[in-house]
Each structure stands twice: as structure tokens, then as C-alpha cells.
Amino acid sequence: MSSNLHPMLNVAVKAARAAGALINRAALDVEAVRVSVKQTNDFVTEVDKAAEAAIIETLLTAYPGHGILAEESGSEHGAKDSEFVWIIDPLDGTTNFIHGFPFYCVSIALAVRGKVEQAVVYDPNRNDIYSASKGRGSYVNDRRIRVGKRTRLQECLISTGFPYRPGDKLKPYLNMLGEVMSQCAGVRRPGAAALDLAHVAAGFTDGFFETGLHPWDVAAGSLLITEAGGLIGNFTGESDFIDHGECVAGNPRIYGQLVGTLGKYSKFAGAGDKASVRQALLGDAEAQAPSEGGEEAAPAAKPTLKAKRIKAGSAAVPEVEAAPVPDAPF
Numbered sequence: 001m002s003s004n005l006h007p008m009l010n011v012a013v014k015a016a017r018a019a020g021a022l023i024n025r026a027a028l029d030v031e032a033v034r035v036s037v038k039q040t041n042d043f044v045t046e047v048d049k050a051a052e053a054a055i056i057e058t059l060l061t062a063y064p065g066h067g068i069l070a071e072e073s074g075s076e077h078g079a080k081d082s083e084f085v086w087i088i089d090p091l092d093g094t095t096n097f098i099h100g101f102p103f104y105c106v107s108i109a110l111a112v113r114g115k116v117e118q119a120v121v122y123d124p125n126r127n128d129i130y131s132a133s134k135g136r137g138s139y140v141n142d143r144r145i146r147v148g149k150r151t152r153l154q155e156c157l158i159s160t161g162f163p164y165r166p167g168d169k170l171k172p173y174l175n176m177l178g179e180v181m182s183q184c185a186g187v188r189r190p191g192a193a194a195l196d197l198a199h200v201a202a203g204f205t206d207g208f209f210e211t212g213l214h215p216w217d218v219a220a221g222s223l224l225i226t227e228a229g230g231l232i233g234n235f236t237g238e239s240d241f242i243d244h245g246e247c248v249a250g251n252p253r254i255y256g257q258l259v260g261t262l263g264k265y266s267k268f269a270g271a272g273d274k275a276s277v278r279q280a281l282l283g284d285a286e287a288q289a290p291s292e293g294g295e296e297a298a299p300a301a302k303p304t305l306k307a308k309r310i311k312a313g314s315a316a317v318p319e320v321e322a323a324p325v326p327d328a329p330f
Contacts (some may be wrong), residue, residue, distance in 0.1 A: 006133045008063070012086075012108045012120040013129055015058035019051035019090055019106045020124035023097070027124075030100050041164040043094050048072055051090035055108060059086050066110075071216045085111045089216040093192030095164075107194035109219035116242075119220035121198040130198040130224055138201050138228040147230035147251040148203035156206035156254055159188045159196045161213075168212055171281055176265050180209070183261065193247070197221025200249050201228035207250030207258050209235070215242045221249075231255040235266035244268070 005013070026033050026047040034046045052072050059066065060078055067085040068078035078086070086108065091097060093104030102125040110118040121130040130145075132138040138145050150156050158180055163173050181187050188205065190196060194217060196208050201224035218232075219242060225232045232249040234241040237259040241247060246266060248258045264273035 005131070006118060006136070008110055009118045009120065009131055009133050011059060011062045012110065012118055013122075013131060015055040016106045016108050016120045016122035016129065018054045018058055020122050020127075022051050022054060023047055023091060023104070023106070024124050027097065027100070030098060033098060035098055040166050041095070043098060044072060045091070045094060045098060047097070048091045048094055051106065052088060055088050055090055055106070056086075059108075069215065071214070083113050087111055087116075087216050087219040089194060092194040092217060093190075096191045101191070103190045103195065104192050105195040105198070107216060107220040109216075109223065111219065116219050116223045119223035121194050121220050121224060123195060123198070130201065132201075132223045132227040134223065134227070136227070138224045140198075140202055145202040145224075145228050147201060147225070147228045148206045148254075149251070150206050151251075151253040153183050153207075153254060153257040154185065156184045156250075157186050157188065158184045158207045158209070158250075158258075159190060159199065159205045160208065161191070161193055161196070161210035162189055163212055165212065172265055172277060173211065175277070175280060176209075176262060179261050180258070183257075193217040194221050197232075197247075197249060198224050200230060201225050203228075207248070207254045209246075209248040209258060209262055211235075211246045213245055213247050218242060218247050222247075225249045233259070234268060235259065235262040236268050237263065238268065 035043050038044055049072055052070050056068055056070065056077050059068070063084065065079050065082055067075065067080065067082040068088065069075055069085055070077070070088040071090065089107040091104055092107050097104045106122040106124070108120045109116050117134040119132045122128070128140050130138070130140050160177065160180070163170055177187065193210055193213055196205070197218065198221060199205050200208050201221070222232045222242065230249060230251050232241070232247065233239045234244040234246045235248055248255065248262055250258055263269060264277050
């Protein structure tokens with residue numbers, strides 16, 4: 001990392017590397033890691049807790065007057081009323097980690113009066129540090145990064161996260177996923193939102209969307225995106241989204257197209273949009289129900305799966321052809 005980093009970002013990088021060292025050591029014998037279950041499909045390991053403790057110790061040693069918001073310990077550490085709050089996910093992608101699937105990261109952000117000003121996402125598998133300071137750009141290690149240049153959604157690779165907790169609304173998500181899949185070149189689901197956002201900032205993928213997220217999943221990634229020239233917000237396009245539980249990101253053109261597709265699924269959508277989603281879900285249910293004659297009814301048309309003409313900025317995006325495409329190796 002370059003030596004002219006903001007001093008607070010330097011401390012965050014030091015904390016992320018300390019956590020990454022613990023994670024890498026544990027990954028050598030992942031079978032020996034003790035795992036407990038927070039709720040169905042939601043795991044925490046002794047590694048999450050040790051990594052979080054190492055991060056908090058590093059940050060509070062340097063800045064004892066700062067506040068902490070961390071995934072495993074909440075706000076029990078640090079000052080309660082500070083304008084400076086560190087938002088920490090010590091191991092984003094715990095399920096991947098306990099399976100030995102090499103896609104997980106450490107995420108650390110500093111919010112000042114509620115706005116993220118410093119961000120680090122550390123990928124311990126590739127030893128890559130993604131970092132950003134407000135107004136100074138986004139970097140991976142010492143190299144400046146920018147969001148991708150593609151402007152047509154049908155040429156884009158989009159990443160997402162699947163609902164996995166009991167009570168998550170699977171049906172609307174599958175409709176959302178169907179719409180995006182029908183409009184883009186491919187969808188990926190790597191399994192760690194903070195690293196997904198870093199990859200959008202670096203241009204490895206063109207966009208990202210997910211629901212059910214927490215502030216520690218998206219705080220650092222949000223600054224990486226904006227400092228790399230991208231946009232990030234909730235599904236209706238509001239940029240003040242960190243507590244909203246939903247997130248969409250991409251370069252400005254792709255972001256606009258994704259918001260055009262996903263906006264009606266937002267919990268902040270207007271009543272008309274929400275009604276159209278309910279109607280589409282109802283249509284799906286009726287299509288799958290047997291008809292009165294005992295025979296299966298023909299599947300109803302699914303308007304939610306049709307690509308639409310979407311305006312991104314002022315330029316209209318060409319309508320996507322609805323012609324059949326060969327199966328892609330998703």
C-alpha cells in the first residue's frame with residue numbers, strides 16, 4: 001500500500017491484515033474450526049469472533065474515542081456517542097469459509113456523522129486490499145480502480161446474493177432474478193456482498209443487487225463503488241440506503257437500468273408498483289395450480305420476465321430482443 005494513505009485508512013488496513021492473518025491460519029485446517037448457528041443457514045465461527053476482536057483492538061488502540069458497530073458484538077465496544085463510528089464485518093462469507101470455498105473477506109468502514117469516509121475490503125485468499133478515502137479514489141493495493149465501461153445491460157455480468165434465512169421472501173426474489181437474468185449476459189452468486197461490491201468497483205462485474213443486507217455488509221463497499229465512479233443505492237435509486245436492507249450498484253448507466261428493473265420490488269416502491277408485483281406473483285401461483293378439469297393449466301404469461309425499454313440517464317437503452325437464446329453455462 002502506498003505510504004500517503006489517510007492515517008485512519010492506514011489503521012484500518014492494519015486491522016484488516018491482522019484479521020486476515022487469523023482467517024488464513026484457520027483456513028489451513030477449516031475442519032477444526034468450531035461453528036455455531038445463529039439461525040438456520042446463518043453461521044458464526046470462533047474465527048469471526050477472533051478476527052473481530054483483533055480489528056476492534058487495533059482500531060480502539062489508535063482511536064479510543066471512536067464508536068464501533070460490528071456484526072458479532074454490535075455496539076458494545078467503543079464510545080457510544082462518537083461522531084466517528086467504525087462499521088465492521090470481520091468475515092463476510094462465513095458459509096463459504098467453513099466449506100473451504102475461497103470467496104470471503106474482511107470489511108471495515110469509518111462513518112463520520114453518518115457518512116462513510118474510509119473503507120477497506122481485504123480478500124485474504126488473493127492478498128488484495130481494496131481501499132478508498134472520500135474524495136481520493138478507489139484502489140486495489142496500489143492500483144487505481146474504476147467501474148466497468150459497459151453501457152448495455154445485455155452485455156453485463158451481474159452479481160447477486162440469494163435469500164437464505166427463514167422468512168426471507170423467496171418468490172419475489174426469484175421473479176427479480178428472472179428479470180435480471182433475461183436482460184443480462186450472466187448472473188453470479190459468489191457469497192460475500194462486501195467482496196462483490198469491491199469487484200464491481202474494480203470492473204470485474206458490471207453490477208450487483210441483493211436484499212436482506214446489514215450496514216456492515218455494504219458500508220465499505222459503498223465508498224469503493226462511488227470513489228470508483230459508480231453509483232449505489234436502494235432498489236428505487238435512493239443513495240442514502242445503508243440501513244434499508246437492499247442494495248443495487250453499478251456504473252451510472254447500468255445502475256439506472258437495474259433500478260428500472262428492480263424498483264418495483266423495493267420495500268420503498270409506490271403502491272402501484274407493489275400491486276403489480278403482487279399481481280405477477282399471483283399469476284405465477286395460478287399458473288401452477290391445476291385447472292378444474294384436473295389437467296394442469298397452461299402456464300400464464302409472466303410479464304415479470306420480459307425485458308423492458310429502460311431509460312438510463314437521458315439516453316434510451318435499446319430494447320432487448322426476446323428471441324430465444326442458447327443455454328448459458330451459469
